[in-house]
Amino acid sequence: MAELYPMALRAACKDYIWGGTRLRTEYGQQSSADKVAESWMLSSHPDGPSVVMNGKYKGLTLPEYFTEAGHSVFGTDCARFPDFPVLIKLIDAKERLSIQVHPDDAYARALGEPFGKTEMWYVVDCKPGASLYYGFDHAIPKEEFQSRIQDNTLEEVLNKVPAHRGDVFFITAGTLHAIGAGILIAEIQQSSNLTYRIYDYGRLGKDGKPRELHIAQALDVTRLVRPTRSSQPQGRPEAVPGGTRTLLASCNIFTVYKENILNREFQAGKESFHSVLCLSGEASLIRDGKEFLRLRKGGSIFIPAGYGKYRIQGNCTALMTEV
Numbered sequence: 001m002a003e004l005y006p007m008a009l010r011a012a013c014k015d016y017i018w019g020g021t022r023l024r025t026e027y028g029q030q031s032s033a034d035k036v037a038e039s040w041m042l043s044s045h046p047d048g049p050s051v052v053m054n055g056k057y058k059g060l061t062l063p064e065y066f067t068e069a070g071h072s073v074f075g076t077d078c079a080r081f082p083d084f085p086v087l088i089k090l091i092d093a094k095e096r097l098s099i100q101v102h103p104d105d106a107y108a109r110a111l112g113e114p115f116g117k118t119e120m121w122y123v124v125d126c127k128p129g130a131s132l133y134y135g136f137d138h139a140i141p142k143e144e145f146q147s148r149i150q151d152n153t154l155e156e157v158l159n160k161v162p163a164h165r166g167d168v169f170f171i172t173a174g175t176l177h178a179i180g181a182g183i184l185i186a187e188i189q190q191s192s193n194l195t196y197r198i199y200d201y202g203r204l205g206k207d208g209k210p211r212e213l214h215i216a217q218a219l220d221v222t223r224l225v226r227p228t229r230s231s232q233p234q235g236r237p238e239a240v241p242g243g244t245r246t247l248l249a250s251c252n253i254f255t256v257y258k259e260n261i262l263n264r265e266f267q268a269g270k271e272s273f274h275s276v277l278c279l280s281g282e283a284s285l286i287r288d289g290k291e292f293l294r295l296r297k298g299g300s301i302f303i304p305a306g307y308g309k310y311r312i313q314g315n316c317t318a319l320m321t322e323v
């Protein structure tokens with residue numbers, strides 16, 4: 001039998017060329033690299049698994065823990081997925097990211113990958129005037145998409161959106177996008193690392209060569225339309241015992257709430273795990289009346305499905321994700 005308890009996770013960090021240093025200096029991520037572009041806060045993906053930091057499973061990567069504990073810790077609502085479905089990251093874009101797109105499940109499975117990639121961004125912080133690309137400004141024919149890639153005029157037809165703290169962008173697979181410079185986001189996504197880069201502003205990678213582009217794949221998977229969703233959370237702030245919560249987005253893969261917590265009781269039922277990602281403030285996770293884990297800015301906790309009731313006490317803002 002798996003032992004069920006809340007687990008603090010250590011993130012896998014990525015030093016991509018566009019990253020800054022805030023995830024280390026402000027969000028407590030540990031990395032010896034110069035830049036911390038991304039920290040994978042809840043990840044069972046082979047390209048960057050998180051590591052359990054406490055208790056019986058201390059030192060195991062998340063996939064190793066899942067093998068040991070069994071998939072019941074995902075929750076019964078995850079039984080329809082071939083593997084653990086969610087990957088959660090913090091992303092510090094000091095410089096802008098490439099213009100890119102991700103495939104859907106069907107395209108990914110044809111390549112032997114379990115998941116495509118639909119993702120959601122919560123803008124944690126951004127510089128005044130920061131912006132990002134979110135799909136096309138208007139629908140265009142495929143021939144025009146192709147010719148604009150070739151003559152480097154793609155940006156002229158993209159939907160450029162100003163970014164503000166608290167904005168939510170829901171990016172279904174096939175939606176072209178690029179995070180702009182000066183934006184720090186929390187990303188909740190399907191557990192996939194399939195990215196098709198279309199345009200990289202002519203910059204060079206760490207090896208001094210342009211980073212690889214994936215034009216043929218992008219032509220296959222990109223939806224050539226303007227996205228219909230706004231940049232607002234799906235729900236309104238709602239007073240709940242011991243705090244306030246706001247539904248940010250819900251889809252068939254994940255449901256994400258922003259929780260402003262003073263003293264909240266939660267329950268992880270058999271249906272789904274909980275993921276708690278602390279974005280500001282500090283709090284204690286209480287088990288049997290005592291502090292079991294400390295939750296700080298940039299901290300990530302995984303609660304296995306079926307764990308039952310637990311309490312978070314303090315004063316913090318956290319993203320709560322479940323399936």
Ligand SMILES: [Zn+2]
Pocket residue numbers: 100102119177
């Ligand atoms: Zn993306």
